Amino acid sequence: MKQVKAKIVSNEQVAPRYYKMRLADRYLADNLKPGQFIEVRCSDGSDPLLRRPFGPHRIFSAKGVFEMLYEVVGRATTALSNKKAGEELDIIGPLGNGFTMAKHAIIVGGGIGIAPLLALAEKMGGGKKSALQVVIGARTKEAILCEKDFKRLGAKVIVMTDDGSYGKKGFTTDALKTLLQTPNSQLLTIYACGPRQMMQAVAELSKEYHVKCQLLLEEYMACGVGVCLGCPVKVRKDLVDHEYKMVCKDGPVFDAERIVW
C-alpha cells in the first residue's frame, strides 16, 4: 500500500449520474487486484475532508493505467466529477483483500455495484476461457451499466430492471434463482456487489443452492485501514459465536456464509 499522485487521463460522463475516470499510475496499475479498493482524496480543499473508497473498474497493467466507474451521490463524487484530464488525484492503495478467482462464475451486480465486477470478469478471461454468466440489475434502463463490456468478453448477460423499462422486469435475484436451478450449479461461484438488501438475498440463495459466494461489501468508511473501527460487519466465528470484522481491513470481500445479516 502506498500514497500516490495519480494523473487523470480522462473523466467522462457515461450516463446521467455516472462517470468513468481513467488514471495513470504505474504502482497502482501493477498492484491493484479485482475486489480491492483505493482511498481517494476527492477535493483539493477540506470539503469533504475524508477520503472516499472506490474499487478498480478496469486495470490495464501493461499501460500503467486503471479506471473507476462512479455514481455521483454526494459532495465527494460531485467534486470528482468536476476533475479534468491532466489534474492529479491523491490516492492511497491498494487496500483490502480482493476476490479469490474461480473458474465457473455467476456475477451479480446491482446498480453501481456492477462497477468493480468488470475488473474481475476481465481478470478471469471473461466467458472465453470459462463459463461466465452475468446478471446486471438496476431500478431503470438509465442505470444499467457495463452490459456491452461483459458481452464483449463473451459472457452470457441477463439484464433486469425493477420497472421493466429494459431487459426483464424483476430483481437480479429472480434471474440468479433461475440460473441456480440448472444442473451442476453447485460447481459455480457467485460474485456479487450491490445494495445491502440484494446482497442478503444473494447470500440466502447461495445457501439454499449450496453454491459458494463472495460478496463485495461497499460499507461507509472513514480511515480505510482498520484504525477508526468505523466499518464493522458481523461475521460467524464458529457454529455458535460471532465477532465483528472491519470491512476495510478484513474485507471488503467476504464469504457470504460468514456474514450475519
Ligand SMILES: Cc1cc2nc3c(=O)[nH]c(=O)nc-3n(C[C@H](O)[C@H](O)[C@H](O)COP(=O)(O)OP(=O)(O)OC[C@H]3O[C@@H](n4cnc5c(N)ncnc54)[C@H](O)[C@@H]3O)c2cc1C
Ligand atoms: C470497497 C468500496 C468500493 C466502492 N466502489 C465504488 C465504485 O466503484 N463506484 C462508486 O460509485 N462507488 C463506490 N463505492 C461507494 C463510494 O465510496 C461512495 O459512493 C462515496 O463514498 C460517496 O461519497 P459522497 O461524498 O459523494 O457521498 P456522501 O455524501 O458520503 O453520501 C451521499 C449519499 O450516498 C449514500 N452513500 C454513501 N456511501 C455509501 C455506501 N458506501 N453505501 C451506501 N450508501 C452510501 C449516503 O447515504 C448518502 O445518501 C465503494 C465503496 C466501498 C466501501
Ligand code: FES
Ligand atoms: S474505515 Fe476505519 S476501520 Fe474501516
